[in-house]
Amino acid sequence: MRVSELARAGGVTAETVRHYTREGLLPSRRDPRNDYQLYDEEALGRLRLIDCLRCLGLSLKEIKEVLVRAERDNTLPVDRVDRLAESLPLIHSRVRELQTLASWLERARRRSHAEFRDTTKAPSLNQLMAELTRQQDGTTQRGHQ
CATH class of the missing domain: 1.10.1660.10 (Multidrug-efflux Transporter Regulator; Chain: A; Domain 2)
Incomplete structure (x- = not known):
């Protein structure tokens, strides 16, 4: 290739x-x-x-x-594995963020291809950012409990 x-x-x-x-x-x-x-x-x-x-x-x-x-x-x-394993919370957080983004894009795509293109029902970027913020807040809170 x-x-x-x-x-x-x-x-x-x-x-x-x-x-x-x-x-x-x-x-x-x-x-x-x-x-x-x-x-x-x-x-x-x-x-x-x-x-x-x-x-x-x-x-x-x-x-x-x-x-x-x-x-x-x-x-x-072992020390390298341990160092990389310290990133597990970040990795899990990124996975959740990407799943949220994928879900949002799927909803937006379905709405944009719907027979009635009612933009008032389309998922907004503000909704996406709010959901990502809530995830971050939850990650931060779990990390400090």
Whole structure:
């Protein structure tokens, strides 16, 4: 798969793919016919892992260490697992936020395609923001109890 195809499949820009390749995070090979960078199917999973680890705040250097370990023996040291596990509340919160967004988009899409396009019944962005705020308040409150 070419840079643009990997980027599209991974939900990132082509420049991000090129940057990760230059940093040694995404192995590629060159097509001898046109010198394009090519990636195998495993690159997509690797790209998604890199993106997830970036969202958790790991530096590219730390991510490279994780990927090197994965290539050697597929395990992480306990301290690294513990550090990543500290992000579990954030991960669960993000999942809830994305589920809320997906639900809102589905409702909005159904309304926009309905026979009667009554915009007064369409889910509003203010409703979405209020729901996301309530989720954050609940997460914060649970975290401090």
